[in-house]
Amino acid sequence: MGIYDALLVLSFGGPEGPDDVMPFLENVVRGRGVPRERLLEVAEHYQSFGGVSPINQQNRDLVEALRPVLDVPVYWGNRNWHPFGEDTVRQMHADGIRKAAVFATSAFAGYSSCRQYYEDIKRISFEGGPELVKMRHYGEHPGFVAAMADHTRAALERLGRDDARLVFTAHSIPVSMAEAAGPEGGLYEAQLRRSAELVSQALGRTEPWDLVWQSRSGPPQVPWLEPDVCDHLRKIEAPAVVLVPIGFVSDHMEVVYDLDTEARAVAAELGLPLERAATAGTHPRFVRMVAELMAEPEPAPCPLTCCPPPRRRPQA
Structure with a gap:
């Protein structure tokens, strides 16, 4: 696919059973001072669906839809739950991947929707490992x-x-x-x-x-x-x-x-x-969009001053 020899779908992650819910939420809010009472409240949302978030299966579906469209391997990793991005990148390195496009499952600007994915890429990268290049925003594509x-x-x-x-x-x-x-x-x-x-x-x-x-x-x-x-x-x-x-x-x-x-x-x-209305999901035009983004010139990374992280303070 031009300058890339793989695609990494990088996402948020979600629990896949009742026992996963609290560890997952603790990963999400680590370092933010969120009260446990709030976590228990959110956990009930997940437990009302059997402790399973739809997001992981939707990402599996997206990966499977992308494979016939792309002529490079497609990988998937998450920020907050299995498969973790760092584990996926180690596998990519073992597979000989040198440079991969990163498709974040978030289309818009903002700290959580964009800058945090740059932070993820920095965190999961390592010397000698694949070069990871985040694709641009695509809400207007x-x-x-x-x-x-x-x-x-x-x-x-x-x-x-x-x-x-x-x-x-x-x-x-x-x-x-x-x-x-x-x-x-x-x-x-x-x-x-x-x-x-x-x-x-x-x-x-x-x-x-x-x-x-x-x-x-x-x-x-x-x-x-x-x-x-x-x-x-x-x-x-x-x-x-x-x-x-x-x-x-x-x-x-x-x-x-x-x-x-x-x-x-x-x-x-x-x-x-x-x-x-349904979300974009695996709509054929959305899937084809990912290939089109990979065919574009390599995007310049956002400046480090763009979308600064929020100031964290304990919630009352």
């Missing part, structure tokens, strides 16, 4: 847009009405982090709005749409991006809604719990017809 437009169209068809409001959702982050995203700040929200606009245009829609936020996890005294999706549903003036998880590339826990469980319950309480 035609392949991502086409996949999300197709899934949104299918949700509209399931709903059976053309007057539904499109409500795009993405992971909320602290306002300070959003303001620091990108070289000049504000890039996380700007990229998401642009992607939502492109999906709406691809559907040929001229109606207004909304961008809202989900999955807030910080202390109440810290401002995060708003409105929350559930709060928005309670205030919206629309005959029906299609939720479009534009900020996610797979149906992991924050999609199936925060949208399919919590937001759907709010809609049912309000008598508001609601459907949720």
Whole structure:
């Protein structure tokens, strides 16, 4: 595939059984001072699905979908759970891989969605091991847009009405982090709005749409991006809604719990017809997009001042 002799799909990871849940969550929040009570609360979300996050299987599916499209080996590693990225890179080295493209399962700018993957790459790299090159942001790539437009169209068809409001959702982050995203700040929200606009245009829609936020996890005294999706549903003036998880590339826990469980319950309480569009997943156009990214010139890494890490402080 040109300058690369492998692809590494680098992701967040998720538990695959009840006994995995707390160790996984402890990996996620290590060093952040998150109270155990909060971890136990989040653990219940996972346990309500048998302790299994969908994200690992979705990544396996993506890897299998990529293999026939690429002419190089495809590997997969995670930040927080098996298979850990460092183990995968050691295997790549043993297999003789010299230089690999890294496809992060996060499309947009921001500390958690981009800079932390650069930190992962630095952490899992070692002298004499494969050179790892992170691919660029892809929320505006035609392949991502086409996949999300197709899934949104299918949700509209399931709903059976053309007057539904499109409500795009993405992971909320602290306002300070959003303001620091990108070289000049504000890039996380700007990229998401642009992607939502492109999906709406691809559907040929001229109606207004909304961008809202989900999955807030910080202390109440810290401002995060708003409105929350559930709060928005309670205030919206629309005959029906299609939720479009534009900020996610797979149906992991924050999609199936925060949208399919919590937001759907709010809609049912309000008598508001609601459907949720699928994430990009293994849509053929999204899969082909990965090959197209690998065929581009090697991207320049973001400057080290871009998307700085948040200041950590214990949560009350």
